[in-house]
Amino acid sequence: MEMTERHVMGLIELLYKMADDQLIIGHRNSEWTGLGPILEEDIAFSSMAQDKIGQSLALFELLHELGEQDPDTVAFTRNAEQFHCCQLVEAPIGEFNFSIVRQYLFDQAEALRFEMLMASVYEPLAMVSRKFRGEIKYHVMHGKTWIKQLAEGNEESHQRMQEALNEVWPLALGIFEEGDYEKEISEVNIFAGEAALKSRWMETVVPFLESCGLNIPQSDAVTGGRHGQHSPYLQPLLDEMCEVFRIDPNAEW
């Protein structure tokens, strides 16, 4: 099938939401630097945050090649309503239980998304997906190891993990909020679409979480992020992120 303008718009939408997700969660997770629960984990968490920022940069570069502005301008000058991230990544880091459950659920979705994208007809995206595979595999391993151990740790940690899961779950479902071009990007095999991703994700995370003795909450997805409707946390995050940039907009930092 021939690529039309709508297909390209679908591709751009897909890249934006992925890049924005990675940027914002990377930014959030960087807040743990120096404050982690044990030195060794501090280091591991920081590496993953760096990987996320690096991945978002690579995706913004793909967008730049498609005619969007350069990565720094796009990442550091837009307002909240111009962002396409899901609300999951916007929430403050909270306590370690919240951050680790978010990290796992998000990264498991990323792992599956990039796995699907390795077969994308859009070769630059397929290439980037292959490049990220190792990093994301570690992120998933990290998340699973922690969740299992804390869910099975002691009574307090089990309860905290269940609470965190209850809180994160509806936000995580928001990852799969459909965009405006689902049909277009799947019919030309750019990406099989959010619905396909969601079912693979459910098949992966539900048995794992249940094997850790956690109950899957029955709650509806928190959506809106993909269409520029965000939680109250995003704009202050962006203001903070852009503070130095805005001191002197003409400067090179």
Add this chain to the structure above:
Amino acid sequence: MYGSAYIDPNTKFDGYLAPGEDPAQLAEFEARIAAGDKIEPRDWMPALYRKQLIRMIEQHAHSEIIGSLPEGTWITRAPGFRRKLALMAKVQDEVGHAQLLYNAAETLGKSREDMVNDLLTGKSKYSNVFNYPAVTWADSAVIAWLIDAAAIVNQLANSKGSYGPYSRALDRICAEESFHLKYGHDNVVFLATGTPKQRQMVQEALNRWWEPIMHFFGPPDSASQHTEVLMRWKVKMDTNDNMRQTFLNMYVPKIWDLGLSVPDTELRKNEETGKWEYTEPNWETFKQVINGNGPCNAERLAVRRMAEEKGRWVRRAILKENTEYATPLS
């Protein structure tokens, strides 16, 4: 970064052999060091050597973890991808340095728990320089360049010391520091060669950090028997003044080269002696800050207490009962 060669001159010192220690073993120990051999954790060592090393390595470790905080101030605000990634990696390295150094100190018999507790209660010190605030983004640049540069002078010297685990940790640390220094310099150069606003920011930051930098290596060493023994045992590798001179000699020309100035009108190199002359920094201020009265002492410790506290339920949950402990090997 950030070992400070500063050893409190008030440390009680009554002979360098503790009661019951064998002069023959001491002779063997000293001969090994004189021959350029390293001392390993399970070797015999004088109690004073062990005590001084624990104290020094532990302070160094605390300095790394506390040292992640001033720059951490800017981690959510770093401008642009390049700076953001580099700052994250740099601060992460400092946390990694703390990990390596706590391990090195642990080989001498003090547990990480005890070291962290001594930090939290203020019993054990860390480098004074981290009790100052990073007011603007430019402060983070000056820290990454010049504080790391000063730390490298100290760490390179210490890496040639006699204790194996400390030397090994420092070899790895120094390799990572070269990235910090490059990153810091690059950052300062962009500010110094940038817009008038950027230049102003970096000059002001430099003015703020100059005295803490001059304090960094500690006051001039008093000629004592204590210092002499620690240098013979290769615990202390150089005098505070020598290291300060090395630093000035390497970095003042680079600062001037950027058209930046240092807030000391007396600073100049005496071409005859080859030594730098400068206004002696206020050592009373230095003492005050060490004793808890610096601008950020309370915050730094409160943040560490918070981090330990927030992590406690996590650690408690995964600690298995009846865990056996052994001192790390090396």
Add this chain to the structure above:
Amino acid sequence: MKINSLDPRIERAQLDSESQQGMNTPMDQFQTYEVFEQKKRGTHHIHVGSVHAPNAELAAVFAKEQYSRRGQCVNIWVAPTTSIYATAYEDADIFETTPSKYHRDPESYKVMDRIQAYKQKQNA
């Protein structure tokens, strides 16, 4: 006293200089695992340091980032420090080889002279 911080992360945490005086109890930081890193297939694993961890799985997760976040690595081993038996440095002399160990040294097997002598004798 409330801490006013320039760090937005700390400012959000609303710290008080008097609060949170909890101390770490023994074993709070777990036992240690020794870490061995293999840079590429075909080479030996080499000891690079240790990590604090409650079990081997987390030790491996930690070791990967603390010791291999830069540069090449294909495999990591972690082993509890308690499982490692080390010889004593006092006994370092057990490793000293004496000249009487010539039977281990390839240089001590010189047969050419003998072969030459034999050949000469045959030809004579």
